[in-house]
Amino acid sequence: MQKISRETLIEKAKELLQNGTVSSVLGWKAGEFSYDVTPATFNSVEELEKDFVYNDFCGANFSKYLVKATIKAEGKILVFLKPCDTYSFNQLLTEHRFNREKVYVVGIPCEGMVDVEAIRKAAGEGIVSVECTNDGLVVDTLYNGKVKLAEQDVLLERCKVCKSKKHVAYDELLGDEGEVIESKRFDEVERLEKMTPDERFAFWQRELSRCIRCNACRDICPACTCEQCVFNNPKSGVENKAAANSFEEKMFHIIRAFHVVGRCTDCGECSRVCPQNIPLHLLNRKFIKDIDNFYGEYQAGAEVGSRAPLVNYTTDDIEASDAVRKGDGENA
């Protein structure tokens, strides 16, 4: 359960709306079910009081929404950012994707957000409602009645291995600035690296073959803000699902991940939104791990204006063939 309540956020938003600091608020409102919270814009106190929600399902990273929202909005936009969202925020600023002047950031603490898919797995299909309490979740289901779950067990993957509770961008904080924390986020990548190539191939074949090319992972990605995406080109040959074979999936996934190399902040949105539960973060994290390994540690979005590893070089960088060997720990 989040430490900060819906009321506190509404209070803050009200104050900023009423004193004229901002003219609209980017927040969450209830969807059809209590667990499908949807991002929304609020223009008045009345709208806030009526629809604004904040709970453990507010995983959405608002940074990318600012790209379009700042163009449309007349005045400043109030946005609530969790620590991980602030990295994407900085990365977008680094890439000049929106005007910082038009945004007012209120940093909010985060206890980790929950994953409805994980709840579904644990409690069964037919979720009627989910109640977040101080000692866990109470899930009301059609078939299994009320099921109690520990929050730790149903966190989003990215929250289980949260890399930072630090707000790297804000105008105001509700809570502490927070710290970068120890994270085990590369463990799974290492496990894959230790497999044989055949096993790895089989693993990815199994995962990627489920992809339905809905493009949700690209659309949600704060690094994917291209106005013309390569995958929208009808001549690219990768614009729809190939029934014939698996090349298209691999092409899509390798290129998608490659396009965000050095810019991906590991916010985990791709894996959160994938309707097929493909562990896309494992592709992005491989690149992050390799960058750390080959060129020194680099966290995209940690500061505005930092130079991404692929638009940078040193004269004694590792050669590609050595990199492949180092990449799987052979002579690391």
Place this chain on the structure above:
Amino acid sequence: MQIENKKPLIVAFCCNWCSYAGADLAGNNRLNYPAEVKIIRVPCSCRVNPMFILRAFQRGADGVILCGCHPGDCHYTSGNYYTRRRMALLFSMLDYLGIERDRTRVEWVSAAEGAKFAATMNDFVEKVTALGENKRLEDLRCKK
């Protein structure tokens, strides 16, 4: 009936200023390298987008090699330094997906290194031949 062993198809991206000239020199000196190597001339090694490499595999290549000027010698000063980073990450990713690592390579070949060009191609073709046909990155729609 004797089925002939299918010869591998190799795509070699060569930068205009060094490696392409190196290939030319290899020819002028009558050095042998396998005819399976199809050279595509690019202005600079850093012109090669990762998509080019995947496309080559899609269209039937069994191996893809990328040749450019030696680090420090790029006609555009720093193009090949970017190439080096991109390809290090791309090849590592291909390996992570279980695609045979000997199917891809980066090699620096200068305009004076005709002999290195021929030797590199001979060695690369041998490695790829040993791996056989490219199955893991093939696109059946493109098969003849």
